[in-house]
Structures are given as structure tokens and as C-alpha cells.
Amino acid sequence: MDWLSEHAWSVWLAAAAILGVAELMSLDLVLVMLAVGAVAGMVAALVGAPVLLQLLVAGGAAAAMLALVRPPVVKRLHTGPDLRLGHGKLVGQEARVTAAVTPHETGRVRLGGEEWSAAPYDGLSTIAVGATVEVLEIRGATALVHEVPSLEA
Structure with a gap:
């Protein structure tokens, strides 16, 4: 002991x-x-x-x-980072307008290497070809976008 x-x-x-x-x-x-x-x-x-x-x-x-x-x-x-799959990962990304986006007619944007149909998020804006837009929401196969203001005047 x-x-x-x-x-x-x-x-x-x-x-x-x-x-x-x-x-x-x-x-x-x-x-x-x-x-x-x-x-x-x-x-x-x-x-x-x-x-x-x-x-x-x-x-x-x-x-x-x-x-x-x-x-x-x-x-x-x-806990870890949120895993965003499918359309969710495209929200917040920038895209380039390839066909004019108007309130009355859906346009086209180049987003994530693919062509997407696009409509203005506010339902009133017209966005010209070549403009840079931000994707605010995805509804079905249509990206709801808002034009990103540019510094060029």
C-alpha cells in the first residue's frame, strides 16, 4: 500500500x-x-x-x-458553413445581360457560365444589353435581377 x-x-x-x-x-x-x-x-x-x-x-x-x-x-x-445547392448558390452573383431585360418581356443573362432568362426584380426597370446585374432571386428558371451601378459616366 x-x-x-x-x-x-x-x-x-x-x-x-x-x-x-x-x-x-x-x-x-x-x-x-x-x-x-x-x-x-x-x-x-x-x-x-x-x-x-x-x-x-x-x-x-x-x-x-x-x-x-x-x-x-x-x-x-x-456547425459549419451553410451548404447552398442548386439555384441558391447563384443568388448574389453578378451576371451580364445578353438580351435586354424589360418589365414586359423577359431578357437573357449570362450567369454561372449558362444563359438564363431574366426579369427585373422590381418589375419596372429596363436593363440594356451589356449591363452588369446582380441576381437577387431565382423563380423557376428566371433570374430576378437588379442593375449594378457602374462607376463609368
Whole structure:
């Protein structure tokens, strides 16, 4: 029993290593939090704290990690950039008018390497051939566009 009390730090270190390796297989971020608690228990053992205090320190550190660190880390890992598919990825892009866009007749724009039918977004504008427009919405196979003001006067 003397050996165990003198080498408690190595038991804590082994527990942390085992939990760390097990975390590599589970990838759930629970066992790594427990491993941090084991490291805290190891530090308490190196300082010379009694076994009961080592257990309390390890348990407290593990509980704190599970309650305070894991939720935001998991949330950050599970969120990512919005994936825009289909027509949605074309909204916000610029296009070049190839056939005049008028309120009464749909025109044509070159958008994403393809020809699209186009109508004015506000329903009132007339956009000349060669103008640069921004796609504000896609309705069916028609791009609703608004002319981008140019700096040329």
C-alpha cells in the first residue's frame, strides 16, 4: 500500500493515457474530459495531497470540463458553413445581360457560365444589353435581377 500512495501520480497518468486512447476510438469528447480530470488528480498526487483529495480534484476537474468546455466545443464542431445547392448558390452573383431585360418581356443573362432568362426584380426597370446585374432571386428558371451601378459616366 505504501508503494501505491507514493506512486499515485503514475496511476493517474496511466488512467489519463488510457482514457485518451479510448477517446481516439469514440470521438465523443467525453473520455478526453475525464482524462483531463485524471491529469488534475495526478497533479494533486504530485503535490502530496491525500487520496480522497486527489479523487475530489479529479472528479471536480472532470465535471467542470464536461459542463463548461464540452458543450461549446461540440457545438462548434457540429456547425459549419451553410451548404447552398442548386439555384441558391447563384443568388448574389453578378451576371451580364445578353438580351435586354424589360418589365414586359423577359431578357437573357449570362450567369454561372449558362444563359438564363431574366426579369427585373422590381418589375419596372429596363436593363440594356451589356449591363452588369446582380441576381437577387431565382423563380423557376428566371433570374430576378437588379442593375449594378457602374462607376463609368
